[in-house]
Amino acid sequence: MHTMKSSTLLLISFGAVWHLSSTQAQTVLVGSGSSYTSPFAPADSITYNVPGGGLLSLTVANGTASKSSGIWNLSAQGGANISLLGLGLVESQAQTQLTGSALNFSVDNSPSSLLGSLGTGASIHYGWNALATFGSAGSVLDYAANTTYQVSFHVDGNNGLLNSVAGVTPSFNFELVDGSGNPLTDISSGTLINIAGLLGTGVPSGDITLDYTVGGTAPTGPIGVEFIGDATVGASALGLGTDFATVSNLSITASPVPEPGGGLFVGSVGMLALLHRRRLGWRLEVEARRHPSA
Numbered sequence: 450m451h452t453m454k455s456s457t458l459l460l461i462s463f464g465a466v467w468h469l470s471s472t473q474a475q476t477v478l479v480g481s482g483s484s485y486t487s488p489f490a491p492a493d494s495i496t497y498n499v500p501g502g503g504l505l506s507l508t509v510a511n512g513t514a515s516k517s518s519g520i521w522n523l524s525a526q527g528g529a530n531i532s533l534l535g536l537g538l539v540e541s542q543a544q545t546q547l548t549g550s551a552l553n554f555s556v557d558n559s560p561s562s563l564l565g566s567l568g569t570g571a572s573i574h575y576g577w578n579a580l581a582t583f584g585s586a587g588s589v590l591d592y593a594a595n596t597t598y599q600v601s602f603h604v605d606g607n608n609g610l611l612n613s614v615a616g617v618t619p620s621f622n623f624e625l626v627d628g629s630g631n632p633l634t635d636i637s638s639g640t641l642i643n644i645a646g647l648l649g650t651g652v653p654s655g656d657i658t659l660d661y662t663v664g665g666t667a668p669t670g671p672i673g674v675e676f677i678g679d680a681t682v683g684a685s686a687l688g689l690g691t692d693f694a695t696v697s698n699l700s701i702t703a704s705p706v707p708e709p710g711g712g713l714f715v716g717s718v719g720m721l722a723l724l725h726r727r728r729l730g731w732r733l734e735v736e737a738r739r740h741p742s743a
């Protein structure tokens with residue numbers, strides 16, 4: 450009987466180990482040890498050049514400039530310029546930049562002197578967008594069915610424009626997208642992730658971690674990430690700096706979701722062991738009745 454019990458325990462242990470190993474496997478897709486070790490390289494930038502700039506002119510514009518750089522599509526939106534006697538030409542416009550180790554949303558030249566000239570109640574709108582598609586030849590990252598994807602990155606918004614203070618109305622969002630640009634749904638936060646909201650009020654910097662689970666049908670096209678920033682800066686926000694936010698340490702990992710059969714296997718082992726014990730106990734009871742002790 451001792452041998453029978455040992456075999457049952459060994460079988461249960463084997464089932465438990467198999468089940469855990471299937472849920473813990475993790476593959477690094479973006480970040481250290483992957484084909485995309487430096488996702489923010491090479492260094493590049495795009496700046497929206499505000500039209501106008503003639504003598505004694507004032508221009509506030511909300512146009513957009515875009516360019517492709519490696520795996521990224523970058524765009525910058527909005528700005529203003531002013532040309533006055535004794536002041537010369539002063540410009541301030543949105544800029545989206547890859548530094549090689551980070552993604553930076555900023556304002557090229559401080560808007561302070563411009564806003565001072567525009568006067569009370571005036572504001573300038575800036576917008577930034579950066580979309581990375583991990584579809585490089587030989588290193589295409591396609592979605593897989595029954596897989597959980599974890600996206601993590603660090604945000605630094607300490608220079609002021611990411612704070613919802615008087616004179617600044619910012620928003621900073623993230624999306625994990627498929628090859629057609631359709632966003633996936635985060636397990637707890639939906640499709641459009643409010644980064645500023647996750648960091649918390651008055652907390653412009655921190656680490657963000659998001660989890661997405663793909664079901665039985667995988668999205669088409671390569672994996673993509675998109676960062677979207679927006680800020681309307683008023684005259685009362687003078688001196689807040691020129692940086693909106695910097696994103697670094699981007700990482701994406703994939704872990705297979707355990708198939709229903711895996712859990713069923715472990716459950717079946719446990720049920721067989723329970724039935725075996727009950728059957729063994731029943732036999733012992735029958736034998737005891739047949740041969741009662743003296």
